[in-house]
Amino acid sequence: MRRPVRVQMLLTDAFGGFGGISKFNRDFLAALNGCSSVERVHALPRLLTEPIEEVIPEAVIFNRKAARGRIAFAKELLRLTLRAERADLVISGHLHLLPLAWLAARHQQARLALIVHGFEAFLPTRNTLTNLVADRIDAFIAVSRYSADRFVRWSKVARDRGFILPNCVDLTCFTPGERDRSLVDRYGLHSSKVMLTMGRMAAGERYKGFDEVIDAMPQLLQRFPDLKYLIVGDGSDRRRLEATVKLLGLSNCVIFAGCIPESEKVAHYNLADVFVMPSYGEGFGIVLIEAAACGIPIVGSSVDGSRDALLDGRLGRMVDPKRPDELLEAITAAIGGARRRARNDLVETFGVGRFRGRVAHWMDRQVALAAA
Amino acid sequence: MCGIAGAFTFDPAARVPDATIIARLNELQQRRGPDGQGLWSSSDKGVSFGHRRLAIIDTGPHGAQPMSDASGRWTITFNGEIYNYRALRQELEHRGCEFLTDSDTEVLINVVARWGEAGLRKLRGMYAFALWDALERELWLARDPYGIKPLYVAQSDGILWFASQARALARVASIDTGRDAAALAGFYLWGHVPEPFTWWSGIRAFPAGHLQRVRAGATPGPARAFAKIEETYLASPPRLFGRSELHHLALDTVRHHLVADVPVGIFLSAGIDSNVVAALAAEHSSRLQTLTLAFEEYAGTDMDEAPLAEETARVLGSQHTTIRIGRGEFEVLLDDFFAAMDQPTIDGLNTYLISHAAARLGLKVVLSGLGGDELFGGYPSFREVPGLAQWGQRLSWLQPLGGVVQWALRAVALPGVPPKTAGLISHSSDLAKAYLLRRALYLEDELPSLLDESWVIEGLERLATGSALSATLAPLRAAGATEHVQIAALESCWYMRNQLLRDTDWSSMAHGVEVRVPFVDFALLELLGPAIASTNPPTKDELAACCVGIPAPVISRAKTGFTTPVRQWISESEGTYAGRGLRGWASRVHHKFRTHCPTVASAAPIGLAA
Numbered sequence: 006m007r008r009p010v011r012v013q014m015l016l017t018d019a020f021g022g023f024g025g026i027s028k029f030n031r032d033f034l035a036a037l038n039g040c041s042s043v044e045r046v047h048a049l050p051r052l053l054t055e056p057i058e059e060v061i062p063e064a065v066i067f068n069r070k071a072a073r074g075r076i077a078f079a080k081e082l083l084r085l086t087l088r089a090e091r092a093d094l095v096i097s098g099h100l101h102l103l104p105l106a107w108l109a110a111r112h113q114q115a116r117l118a119l120i121v122h123g124f125e126a127f128l129p130t131r132n133t134l135t136n137l138v139a140d141r142i143d144a145f146i147a148v149s150r151y152s153a154d155r156f157v158r159w160s161k162v163a164r165d166r167g168f169i170l171p172n173c174v175d176l177t178c179f180t181p182g183e184r185d186r187s188l189v190d191r192y193g194l195h196s197s198k199v200m201l202t203m204g205r206m207a208a209g210e211r212y213k214g215f216d217e218v219i220d221a222m223p224q225l226l227q228r229f230p231d232l233k234y235l236i237v238g239d240g241s242d243r244r245r246l247e248a249t250v251k252l253l254g255l256s257n258c259v260i261f262a263g264c265i266p267e268s269e270k271v272a273h274y275n276l277a278d279v280f281v282m283p284s285y286g287e288g289f290g291i292v293l294i295e296a297a298a299c300g301i302p303i304v305g306s307s308v309d310g311s312r313d314a315l316l317d318g319r320l321g322r323m324v325d326p327k328r329p330d331e332l333l334e335a336i337t338a339a340i341g342g343a344r345r346r347a348r349n350d351l352v353e354t355f356g357v358g359r360f361r362g363r364v365a366h367w368m369d370r371q372v373a374l375a376a377a
Numbered sequence: 378m379c380g381i382a383g384a385f386t387f388d389p390a391a392r393v394p395d396a397t398i399i400a401r402l403n404e405l406q407q408r409r410g411p412d413g414q415g416l417w418s419s420s421d422k423g424v425s426f427g428h429r430r431l432a433i434i435d436t437g438p439h440g441a442q443p444m445s446d447a448s449g450r451w452t453i454t455f456n457g458e459i460y461n462y463r464a465l466r467q468e469l470e471h472r473g474c475e476f477l478t479d480s481d482t483e484v485l486i487n488v489v490a491r492w493g494e495a496g497l498r499k500l501r502g503m504y505a506f507a508l509w510d511a512l513e514r515e516l517w518l519a520r521d522p523y524g525i526k527p528l529y530v531a532q533s534d535g536i537l538w539f540a541s542q543a544r545a546l547a548r549v550a551s552i553d554t555g556r557d558a559a560a561l562a563g564f565y566l567w568g569h570v571p572e573p574f575t576w577w578s579g580i581r582a583f584p585a586g587h588l589q590r591v592r593a594g595a596t597p598g599p600a601r602a603f604a605k606i607e608e609t610y611l612a613s614p615p616r617l618f619g620r621s622e623l624h625h626l627a628l629d630t631v632r633h634h635l636v637a638d639v640p641v642g643i644f645l646s647a648g649i650d651s652n653v654v655a656a657l658a659a660e661h662s663s664r665l666q667t668l669t670l671a672f673e674e675y676a677g678t679d680m681d682e683a684p685l686a687e688e689t690a691r692v693l694g695s696q697h698t699t700i701r702i703g704r705g706e707f708e709v710l711l712d713d714f715f716a717a718m719d720q721p722t723i724d725g726l727n728t729y730l731i732s733h734a735a736a737r738l739g740l741k742v743v744l745s746g747l748g749g750d751e752l753f754g755g756y757p758s759f760r761e762v763p764g765l766a767q768w769g770q771r772l773s774w775l776q777p778l779g780g781v782v783q784w785a786l787r788a789v790a791l792p793g794v795p796p797k798t799a800g801l802i803s804h805s806s807d808l809a810k811a812y813l814l815r816r817a818l819y820l821e822d823e824l825p826s827l828l829d830e831s832w833v834i835e836g837l838e839r840l841a842t843g844s845a846l847s848a849t850l851a852p853l854r855a856a857g858a859t860e861h862v863q864i865a866a867l868e869s870c871w872y873m874r875n876q877l878l879r880d881t882d883w884s885s886m887a888h889g890v891e892v893r894v895p896f897v898d899f900a901l902l903e904l905l906g907p908a909i910a911s912t913n914p915p916t917k918d919e920l921a922a923c924c925v926g927i928p929a930p931v932i933s934r935a936k937t938g939f940t941t942p943v944r945q946w947i948s949e950s951e952g953t954y955a956g957r958g959l960r961g962w963a964s965r966v967h968h969k970f971r972t973h974c975p976t977v978a979s980a981a982p983i984g985l986a987a
Contacts, residue, residue, distance in 0.1 A: 041972040061829040
């Protein structure tokens with residue numbers, strides 16, 4: 006029998022964190038906890054922004070001290086790495102943490118794996134060291150084929166070291182439901198058609214396609230005069246987008262909801278008649294599968310990681326964000342389509358159980374390769 | 378000795394659980410009782426009992442359980458043995474009681490029916506039972522004073538559940554089977570899950586020596602103690618015992634433990650305790666069957682126990698078998714060993730292996746010398762713990778530096794220095810702490826390298842180990858008892874109850890073998906307690922000296938101690954696990970329970986529809 010392994014995982018954030026990467030990491034740690042090939046996981050987060058409300062899986066030691074700053078992070082990693090019991094596998098949860106992870110792995114003669122989420126790994130980073138050690142990894146996990154391809158293109162890592170691990174969604178929590186009356190009141194959505202996008206508005210990235218949807222609004226309003234575009238999320242690009250909306254005279258029908266609490270997320274999805282995200286740099290797009298789990302018709306992108314989330318078009322319509330006519334036609338068809346919403350069973354591809362199974366399979370392979 | 382289970386819907390508004398759930402619990406405890414099974418429900422289905430039977434006394438269909446008395450008022454499901462059932466039966470018959478069977482079960486029912494709660498103090502044996510009083514519509518749950526037999530309870534949605542194995546109860550869908558932080562921290566602290574906690578949040582160990590009466594329609598109150606080990610030593614004034622008195626007491630307890638309608642064997646090692654049990658048993662019976670576990674690795678060496686045990690067997694004229702086990706058998710049996718383990722523990726392997734052999738020899742009942750160390754001061758802890766505490770008092774000025782020294786010793790892990798050395802200063806201020814230091818697998822400050830701080834903080838807080846240990850000592854300290862008797866109480870109420878007895882139970886019952894422990898006998902403790910509390914407590918040597926037939930080498934050899942290769946096997950097989958030896962083994966056991974325990978990983982919970 007092969008012995009289960011000890012894992013060190015360097016993370017941006019997970020428990021007590023916020024956003025897609027944080028969620029992926031929480032799911033990933035929970036999945037490692039269920040792996041028979043894992044003895045224990047020492048997780049070192051760089052950030053801890055919220056109080057931790059989740060139960061930490063019993064095989065995971067979540068080192069809160071590491072989140073106190075760069076020096077604390079390095080110190081905790083050093084302390085862990087110098088211990089008598091060495092780790093067998095070091096996982097860098099983000100490309101930016103790779104140099105430290107590489108050092109830790111090298112010192113412990115452990116395997117080194119990297120998790121590739123999306124945008125951060127599409128091009129060489131500004132950190133020379135990171136770029137230098139990128140091809141020293143033994144394995145990598147990418148959330149989509151697109152992310153994997155983009156990463157491989159510049160890092161020269163062999164593609165067969167990669168494993169596609171799509172994000173997951175809790176199908177018991179994200180379910181189709183009626184419109185929440187208080188939210189309808191809050192946003193003034195009475196008898197309106199609702200188009201929804203959920204995502205960060207980052208000035209440095211601008212790949213989620215907000216501009217493209219706003220540009221399509223005038224024509225959509227001709228077809229659906231009571232249409233409202235609800236944008237959930239926040240970020241450095243919000244002011245610019247708000248200005249654009251004002252300039253186009255769309256202030257009445259484009260609503261910036263800002264950040265919402267996690268507990269209101271499902272209800273926000275269930276406000277929508279269509280979820281739209283014509284992105285061109287999305288690593289995967291968790292929001293797409295969350296919307297799909299709620300049974301919302303989806304219009305997504307055909308040119309990035311969204312392809313994986315939309316199962317190449319089987320879970321939602323795919324459009325080229327640079328072609329306004331395609332976008333317009335797809336949104337029109339979705340809003341004008343069937344009234345009764347139902348979840349497409351294919352979304353079960355992204356269930357938590359399947360995610361855990363994939364992680365267990367990957368871990369088994371790492372253990373086998375480490376032994377070989 | 379059997380497996381019991383059941384459910385009592387005490388809340389009239391609650392939904393009565395499906396009878397198939399109790400049948401499933403019976404199935405899950407099948408290994409505890411391969412000879413038969415029974416189910417019983419009250420007419421309104423508010424009470425359901427299950428029973429798996431290992432037939433030992435009145436082995437025919439009459440002895441089957443759950444059993445009702447002649448009047449039909451009482452129904453019982455019972456796990457254990459009442460060794461003085463014949464005497465009690467006579468006494469009851471004198472008072473006009475009539476019996477339908479020859480079983481100790483029916484005697485137990487009538488003891489309670491006749492004498493009520495006071496009757497429990499008359500019982501000599503090991504037991505856990507649930508008794509339904511149809512007249513008062515009341516459930517009685519009770520467990521023997523030492524806690525030899527296990528009993529686990531859980532409460533959910535107006536239903537009180539109970540079973541012999543916590544792992545079986547953890548399969549009931551409505552019970553909270555989340556991980557208990559106290560269990561997780563406690564497991565690494567002690568090497569077992571300390572009572573009353575269990576691995577699963579919603580399940581509690583029913584306290585030893587306690588009785589709980591739950592009426593239909595009322596919320597269950599707490600269980601009440603009817604016998605406490607730590608109070609028994611001083612129940613009468615301390616006094617010295619002579620050799621003949623000691624012999625008489627030891628002989629009496631062994632005689633009681635031989636009661637059975639099937640052959641009784643003896644686990645015989647080269648240690649004094651089992652030799653005494655065998656020698657005393659030989660005074661009662663000419664047809665003795667003895668059994669020794671030996672290891673291939675030790676064959677022909679000084680460490681081999683087989684030759685000494687064989688010598689004893691020859692002198693006593695017993696029918697003897699030596700079972701020699703090697704690493705191969707260990708590895709073959711390991712999966713089943715984990716499958717049988719009720720809750721995570723670092724012990725139990727020796728008993729598991731020898732019980733496996735006993736079952737193959739056709740034995741159902743075996744006597745063991747377990748408990749001799751607690752009664753006759755056999756452990757090194759009887760010397761070391763008071764020594765530590767004295768040392769700590771002398772160096773009390775160092776206490777403020779304890780943290781620093783501990784930190785320094787941890788930071789620089791010196792080769793050859795045991796990891797617990799760092800706790801010498803912090804754990805020597807009193808007897809309770811010194812005891813923990815002696816028995817701990819990991820010390821409190823080591824836990825954060827094994828578990829997330831959220832588990833450690835909550836776990837240690839809920840365990841409250843210091844005050845729980847002190848509570849055991851409180852009545853003895855108040856009475857000014859000797860340190861010897863205080864250690865005896867700690868060993869009996871902690872290490873023996875939580876580790877030795879519990880592990881002996883599941884690891885032997887996994888093979889349908891009942892292990893009886895003549896030195897863990899409340900009636901004996903009541904008699905011997907004053908001697909243990911005296912300034913000159915009886916020793917192993919005195920115990921050995923009052924028996925005939927123990928070869929001299931056994932007595933001299935006992936002083937050098939014994940070892941088994943099990944630790945070495947464990948060490949080698951655990952490979953990469955954190956920590957060496959039993960520490961690494963603990964991580965492995967935890968890993969097994971996390972990933973393979975069917976109650977957690979894969980198997981569907983029972984009664985999901987409920």
